[in-house]
Amino acid sequence: MNTPRSVCILGAGPIRIGQACEFDYSGVQGVKALKEEGCRVILVNSNPATVMTDVRLADRTYVEPLNLATVTAVLEKERPEALIPTLGGQTALNLAVELEEAGVLDRLGIALLGASARSIELAEDREAFRLAMESAGLPVLPARTVRSIEEGLAAVEEIGLPVILRPSFTLGGWGGGTAATLEELKVQLRHGLEASPAHTVLVEASVLGWKEFELEVMRDGAGTFVVVCSIENLDPMGVHTGDSITVAPAQTLTDREYQRLRDAARGVLDAVGVATGGANVQFAVDPSDGRFAVIEMNPRVSRSSALASKATGFPIARLAAKVALGRRLDDLLNDITKTTPASFEPALDYVVVKIPRFAFEKFPGASSRLGTSMKAVGEVAAMGRSFEEALLKAVRSLEIGRDSLEAPPVLAALDDGALEARLGRPSPERLWELAEALRRGFGMETVRRLTGIDPWFLRRIGGLVAAEAALRARAG
Numbered sequence: 019m020n021t022p023r024s025v026c027i028l029g030a031g032p033i034r035i036g037q038a039c040e041f042d043y044s045g046v047q048g049v050k051a052l053k054e055e056g057c058r059v060i061l062v063n064s065n066p067a068t069v070m071t072d073v074r075l076a077d078r079t080y081v082e083p084l085n086l087a088t089v090t091a092v093l094e095k096e097r098p099e100a101l102i103p104t105l106g107g108q109t110a111l112n113l114a115v116e117l118e119e120a121g122v123l124d125r126l127g128i129a130l131l132g133a134s135a136r137s138i139e140l141a142e143d144r145e146a147f148r149l150a151m152e153s154a155g156l157p158v159l160p161a162r163t164v165r166s167i168e169e170g171l172a173a174v175e176e177i178g179l180p181v182i183l184r185p186s187f188t189l190g191g192w193g194g195g196t197a198a199t200l201e202e203l204k205v206q207l208r209h210g211l212e213a214s215p216a217h218t219v220l221v222e223a224s225v226l227g228w229k230e231f232e233l234e235v236m237r238d239g240a241g242t243f244v245v246v247c248s249i250e251n252l253d254p255m256g257v258h259t260g261d262s263i264t265v266a267p268a269q270t271l272t273d274r275e276y277q278r279l280r281d282a283a284r285g286v287l288d289a290v291g292v293a294t295g296g297a298n299v300q301f302a303v304d305p306s307d308g309r310f311a312v313i314e315m316n317p318r319v320s321r322s323s324a325l326a327s328k329a330t331g332f333p334i335a336r337l338a339a340k341v342a343l344g345r346r347l348d349d350l351l352n353d354i355t356k357t358t359p360a361s362f363e364p365a366l367d368y369v370v371v372k373i374p375r376f377a378f379e380k381f382p383g384a385s386s387r388l389g390t391s392m393k394a395v396g397e398v399a400a401m402g403r404s405f406e407e408a409l410l411k412a413v414r415s416l417e418i419g420r421d422s423l424e425a426p427p428v429l430a431a432l433d434d435g436a437l438e439a440r441l442g443r444p445s446p447e448r449l450w451e452l453a454e455a456l457r458r459g460f461g462m463e464t465v466r467r468l469t470g471i472d473p474w475f476l477r478r479i480g481g482l483v484a485a486e487a488a489l490r491a492r493a494g
Contacts, residue, residue, distance in 0.1 A: 021343050022099035022129065025052050026092070028110035029063025029070055031084045035192075035260075035392055037107040040324035044335035045070040048105040051339040053077075060096045062089055063106070084109055086116045093117075093126055102342055104132035104295050104318035105335055111138050111318055112187055112215065132295040132342040133317040140290045141317045144186045144220035147290070154289035156282055157311045159302075161222035170207040171200065173221040180224040182256075182390060183207060184314070185214035194390040196224060196256060225311065226256040227470040228302040231268055233283045234326040236296045236334065236360075238341040242348060243284050244363045246296075246334060247326035248276065253388075254470035255302050255313075257444045260321060260392040265405060266329045266370045270474045275308050282312060292317045296338040305472065325372055325399060330364035371408040372399040373416060376446040388444040405478050413449075423453035423482055434458060441468040449479075456480045457487075 027048055030041035045061075046069050052059050061076035064084050071079050078096060082088045084106075093101070101123065103114035111133070117123050118135035133141075140146050145163035152158060162173040163186075174181055174197075183206050185193040193213025197203035210219040230251040237243045250268035251259055268276065283299040298320050300313040323334045331354040340350060347361040374394035378386045384393070400411030414421045429450055432440070437458070440451050448469070455465050462476050 021055060022057060022131075024058040024060065024096070024098040024100075025131070025343075026060040026062065026096065026098040026101045026128075027052070027076070028084065028089065028101070028103050028106040028113055029061065029065065029068070030107040031064045031109045033065065033067075035395060037109065037321070038396070039068075040321045041105070041107045041319075042068040042070050043324050043327075044319045045105050046075065047333055047335035048102065048339040049075045051336045052102075052343070055340060055343055055345070057343070058098075060092070060098050062092050084113055086113070086120060086122075089113060089117065090120070090122050093122060093128060097126065098128060100129040100131045102131045102339065103138070104338060104342070107318070107320070108142075108188070111142065115139060115142075132338065133292060137291040137293075137317050141292075141315050142187045143216065144184055144218065144314075147314065148220070150289045151286070151312050154285050156285050156289065157309070159223045159225060159311050159313075161220050163218050163220050164207070165211070165218055167204055167207050167211075170203060170219070170221055174200070174203060177221060177223050179203070180226065182222045182224050182226075183210045184220040184222060184390070185210040186218045186220070187215045188213050192391055193219075196226070196389060224256075225302045225304070226254065228255045228304050228311075229270065229472060230255050230259065230262075230313075231271065231279060231301045231303060232259060232264075232298050232322055233279060233301070234296070234298050234323055234334065235283050235287065236337065236341070236347070237284075237287060237292065237294060238347045239294050239344055240346050240348075242346065242361050243287070244347065244361060245280055245283065246332045246364060247330050247366075248279075249322060249326065252471060252475055253444060253448070254472075256390065256470075257388050258390050258392040259300070260397075261374050261388045261394050261444075263374070263409075263449065264322075264325070264372045265408075266326065266372075267366050269369075269405065270472045271303075272308070275303065275310070279303075279310060282310070286312060286315050290315065290317060294338075294341045294344075295319075296323055296334045298322050325370075325397075328399065329370040329401075330366060332360070332364050368401050368403055369405050369408045370399055370401050371405065371412045372397050373409075373412045373449070374446075375416060378446070386445050388446070388448075405475075406482055409478075410482070420450075422486065423450060423479070424486065425450050425454040425457070429454055434460075438468065441465065444469075452476070452479055453483050456483045 059076040103110040180198040193210040195206040248268040251262040253262040299315040350360040375396035398415040402408030
């Protein structure tokens with residue numbers, strides 16, 4: 019493949035939940051990488067409050083609305099040879115599909131790099147993705163795509179309740195949710211159908227309580243495939259990964275389970291048709307027997323990609339831009355080591371813990387109960403030689419006036435019954451609720467049953483609670 023002389027990058031637009039400064043981080047990496055390869059870079063991003071739109075970065079920067087008419091006008095004026103939509107989040111992906119369907123890219127002779135329109139549609143259209151997984155022999159959950167409340171009611175007659183609702187082409191799980199009753203189903207479906215640009219919602223069998231994992235992966239045009247990082251959610255399925263405490267690398271997978279997910283992730287990219295670039299694949303794993311199901315994938319760099327880049331030192335967005343141009347991973351030296359090719363997977367001898375940051379005080383009408391639609395407005399991450407060290411570092415980094423797992427006064431004042439009820443409803447206080455329950459002598463099995471959290475994490479949180487008590491006793 020000949021390297022294009024000019025490339026257009028679409029940004030992510032306004033900062034919002036699920037799509038914030040992570041995409042400025044990725045976009046800046048992408049712009050710099052393309053310029054290193056000798057490309058003239060044209061950038062379109064409606065948000066001037068980003069480093070990406072600094073006039074010293076791209077050769078031409080358009081701070082204009084990210085819509086079909088405006089971007090078409092920019093492309094007609096600049097006539098780039100290629101367009102990369104995989105660095106600007108869901109906004110850029112959806113816009114790339116619009117440009118393709120409108121015939122703009124064909125008319126102007128612009129190549130779509132990093133992900134084809136067909137790959138984007140397969141990954142983001144819930145029904146098409148499910149069918150592609152089934153055709154590839156990959157396990158998925160029983161589900162049906164619906165276009166109306168009536169179709170949704172018919173779907174649950176086959177699938178049964180409870181179900182998880184996943185709107186197509188949305189960001190951060192927006193419009194999604196869980197439904198355990200028909201009335202909840204009607205309310206959630208109405209919201210999901212309105213949120214989806216395609217007005218479709220996947221009604222999927224619930225696996226609440228299964229463990230959730232994510233693999234950040236990359237491949238080049240020669241077929242080299244690497245797993246950059248494995249990420250595990252502390253919360254089980256039912257809480258959006260952006261609202262859950264996450265840990266890298268995954269802590270509770272056996273080697274056999276990890277290798278199965280690794281093979282499945284490559285199979286997902288093959289089935290969707292992602293030829294080059296970065297992507298992430300999410301899995302649910304049954305803690306009782308290790309069987310798994312593919313939940314979804316993003317054929318682009320993502321919010322999790324930014325975390326994985328910082329956790330491993332592997333510059334995902336930077337290398338994704340270069341492999342989109344045709345560069346090979348075995349020829350690209352990792353920017354951290356300067357000697358190791360990017361085809362070598364990072365090996366971590368430390369643990370990274372991410373804790374989401376919420377701001378419900380600014381949204382007094384919003385429910386603080388966590389679910390499949392993301393509500394966090396930010397996050398902190400910390401590194402340590404152990405999970406416990408990284409966790410407490412992250413707690414201090416939240417800047418919410420806490421430096422330990424000691425319960426805040428409101429939580430400490432709850433009786434055991436109220437605390438038990440709260441454990442069954444995920445909230446931003448879940449970490450301190452877990453610690454308080456263990457402090458009061460709730461058994462590990464009781465806490466696991468109420469929360470679905472793996473005993474490995476509960477034992478370590480319990481160890482921190484015990485260490486607090488020992489230090490308190492020693493202090494007199």
